[in-house]
Amino acid sequence: MTARGRLVVYVGPMFAGKSAHLIAAAKREADVLALKPGFDTRDGSELVSRDGSHLAAVSANAWPADAGRYNHIVLDEGQFWVSPHYSGDIVQDILNARLRGASVTVGGLDTDYRRIPFDVMTRLMDEADEVIVLTARCHICGKPAAWTAKSHETGQLLETGDQELYEARCDAHWSLPDGP
Numbered sequence: 001m002t003a004r005g006r007l008v009v010y011v012g013p014m015f016a017g018k019s020a021h022l023i024a025a026a027k028r029e030a031d032v033l034a035l036k037p038g039f040d041t042r043d044g045s046e047l048v049s050r051d052g053s054h055l056a057a058v059s060a061n062a063w064p065a066d067a068g069r070y071n072h073i074v075l076d077e078g079q080f081w082v083s084p085h086y087s088g089d090i091v092q093d094i095l096n097a098r099l100r101g102a103s104v105t106v107g108g109l110d111t112d113y114r115r116i117p118f119d120v121m122t123r124l125m126d127e128a129d130e131v132i133v134l135t136a137r138c139h140i141c142g143k144p145a146a147w148t149a150k151s152h153e154t155g156q157l158l159e160t161g162d163q164e165l166y167e168a169r170c171d172a173h174w175s176l177p178d179g180p
């Protein structure tokens with residue numbers, strides 16, 4: 001009987017270094033499967049962090065059939081692993097992998113740009129063996145920032161973007177975007 005693996009979840013706003021932590025965690029392992037959501041077409045078949053580190057990754061819209069061959073699974077942008085972009089229940093798939101002995105490291109946004117929690121990330125944090133909360137620097141004042149703000153309203157909740165669309169903000173400087 002294999003020992004149960006560990007689930008580690010990195011959460012925080014945009015620009016908090018989540019991908020860099022995931023990539024660093026993956027590079028400590030010899031036997032790792034890195035996954036990115038099929039929904040996120042940026043950066044081809046790699047996880048790329050804003051500090052320049054990168055890692056080969058498989059785009060997935062469902063749990064990969066060969067995931068059982070790996071002892072460590074790294075999964076980025078956890079908030080995107082939901083219907084209609086993912087078929088199945090990512091939380092259950094991750095818990096099954098942990099049960100068979102794999103260690104799973106997940107990064108994602110804990111809340112959206114309205115400061116409303118992403119349900120899938122809340123569930124993963126509830127199940128995690130360890131939750132690591134990262135902060136970014138507020139775009140306005142440079143203090144620690146826990147929130148993601150959107151520069152303009154697009155009507156999309158699941159939307160990839162970079163500094164043209166998102167900013168990290170502290171509590172004092174966070175606000176909802178102006179209407180469309």
Ligand SMILES: [Zn+2]
Pocket residue numbers: 138139140141142143169170171172173
């Ligand atoms: Zn601020």
